[in-house]
Amino acid sequence: MxxxxxxxxxxxxxxxxxxxxxxxxxxxxxxxxxxxxxxxxxxxxxxxxxxxxxxxxxxxxxxxxxxxxxxxxxxxxxxxxxxxxxxxxxxxxxxxxxxxxxxxxxxxxxxxxxxxxxxxxxxxxxxxxxxxxxxxxxxxxxxxxxxxxxxxxxxxxxxxxxxxxxxxxxxxxxxxxxxxxxxxxxxxxxxxxxxxxxxxxxxxxxxxxxxxxxxxxxxxxxxxxxxxxxxxxxxxxxxxxxxxxxxxxYGARVHDNCERRGRFDAGEFVEKFGDQGAKDGYCLYKVGCKGPYTYNNCPTERFNHHTSWPVLAGHGCIGCSEPNFWDAMADFEKPLGRRDIHSLDMTADMIGTAILGVTAVGIGAHAVAGVFAKDVEDK
Structure with a gap:
């Protein structure tokens, strides 16, 4: 103290x-x-x-x-x-x-x-x-x-x-x-x-x-x-x-505190806007959410008297608090996949973008594995 x-x-x-x-x-x-x-x-x-x-x-x-x-x-x-x-x-x-x-x-x-x-x-x-x-x-x-x-x-x-x-x-x-x-x-x-x-x-x-x-x-x-x-x-x-x-x-990723994080971990994703997953509040990663690469407190603080924020309203985070977001995060309605991510790593400020690129791949792999597990579950 x-x-x-x-x-x-x-x-x-x-x-x-x-x-x-x-x-x-x-x-x-x-x-x-x-x-x-x-x-x-x-x-x-x-x-x-x-x-x-x-x-x-x-x-x-x-x-x-x-x-x-x-x-x-x-x-x-x-x-x-x-x-x-x-x-x-x-x-x-x-x-x-x-x-x-x-x-x-x-x-x-x-x-x-x-x-x-x-x-x-x-x-x-x-x-x-x-x-x-x-x-x-x-x-x-x-x-x-x-x-x-x-x-x-x-x-x-x-x-x-x-x-x-x-x-x-x-x-x-x-x-x-x-x-x-x-x-x-x-x-x-x-x-x-x-x-x-x-x-x-x-x-x-x-x-x-x-x-x-x-x-x-x-x-x-x-x-x-x-x-x-x-x-x-x-x-x-x-x-x-x-x-x-x-x-x-800006010390935590949007993804870490998102109310849809449980859907991500369960492999439950919106495949396209307006589908049943969207109506049920599934994760927006597959339709372009940049929450895993963005550092901000939007999920906890929200906007308009703590009423809402983009992900709660139904659209993925576009990474607007990150440097060069307009170019680095586009297309805003498609996942980044294997592209380099110019952001922070949760473990240390000095981690390079190479490791962050691997992180992006890992997130994509996790998403695919989650969907595969869900498919097996459904069968």
Whole structure:
């Protein structure tokens, strides 16, 4: 428990420092929660869930609660690059705001082009003011890939005609932490798909500072808010995998926690969409599910107030949280078979893709053996 004691002490000191800062929001978090019909009990249940999600002991729940209540002391600047705004939509589009959405609303959001009223020259001035006023202390969240071809001019934005490449370099310079929200910002996403004429890249490839990658198209709102909570609590980045993704969110394969995993082990597969197996909730591996090669917490956290996720809804995982997924995981409705898998191995971060290729073959063989066993059983 020594490491947890040290981390808890760090969290206490960090929160004590933040509490000395004048609150940005005039309405306390608890009052905001009550306005949305969220009780104190609901909030404390949320803190326990977030604590567990972050792979921390439940004794850290009070720290999570305090971090949420003083979240408005940490400035957040959110930039949009080459993207569809789907990651922001994942967080804010809800008929009834979730606690995560209320927490995000409570954060000192200094700049977000989708949510702010300002535009044109006023928007430019707001961004420049925020970058200067909070230099060295703000969290920079980036949504979207960074086009780099032709000196970045494939993405030219704002009334001053700055390129996305210029903006990201300038904004990253004074950031205390940088979070790439979504696969486009993390790895280039669909913008970087072959032949990639704009030479779109992830944020981490164009700047020379540590970056947290929240893969997913879009990522779960819990992964976004959880990462922000971790930084607010401890003033540092969480433990990351070899692709700079938080291990607490991307430490297990989708396949490992899938509700259809038992069907896979039993050799019960959907052969084509709409067949009886599909109606009975059989495994979607044969119709292209990439869950065995994808690291994310979609099965446990889900989307839309924990309502559902693609596999539960009837379509296989497309591996959207993995690097180069648009090219590496296609065709999305056919199994990968013997193709190389550019992902992590469950045993160690440094295992090479050669072994992962063998893993893919093993999964395919397991599927065939399972079906054969079932055929014999049926006879």
């Amino acid at each position: 020594g490491q947890y004691d040290a981390l808890y002490n760090r969290g206490e000191k960090r929160i004590a420092e933040l509490q000395k800062i004048t609150p940005v929001k005039s309405t306390p978090l608890q009052q905001k929660l009550e306005q949305h019909g969220i009780s104190r009990r609901d909030f404390m249940t949320w803190t326990a869930k977030v604590t567990t999600m972050l792979s921390l002991p439940l004794s850290f729940s009070p720290l999570v609660a305090q971090a949420a209540e003083i979240a408005d002391r940490v400035p957040l600047i959110w930039l949009h690059m080459a993207e569809c705004t789907g990651c922001s939509e994942s967080l804010i589009r809800a008929d009834t705001p979730s606690i995560d959405a209320v927490i995000f609303d409570h954060i000192s959001l200094e700049y977000h082009e989708t949510l702010m009223a300002a535009s044109g020259w006023q928007a430019e001035e707001n961004l420049e003011h925020a970058l200067e006023a909070y230099k060295g202390g703000y969290v920079l969240a980036v949504e979207g890939a960074i086009p780099t071809a032709n000196n970045g001019h494939f993405l030219t934005v704002g009334c001053k005609g700055h390129t996305g490449l210029d903006i990201i370099h300038h904004a990253a310079e004074g950031a205390a932490a940088i979070v790439s929200v979504g696969t486009c910002a993390a790895f280039g996403g669909v913008q970087a798909a072959s032949p990639n004429p704009t030479e779109a890249k992830g944020v981490g490839e164009v700047i020379h500072k540590p970056v947290v990658n929240l893969g997913g198209c879009p990522p779960s709102e819990k992964n976004i808010v959880g990462t922000l909570m971790y930084f607010i609590m401890f003033g540092k980045l969480p433990a990351l995998d070899m692709y700079n993704r938080p291990k607490w969110a």
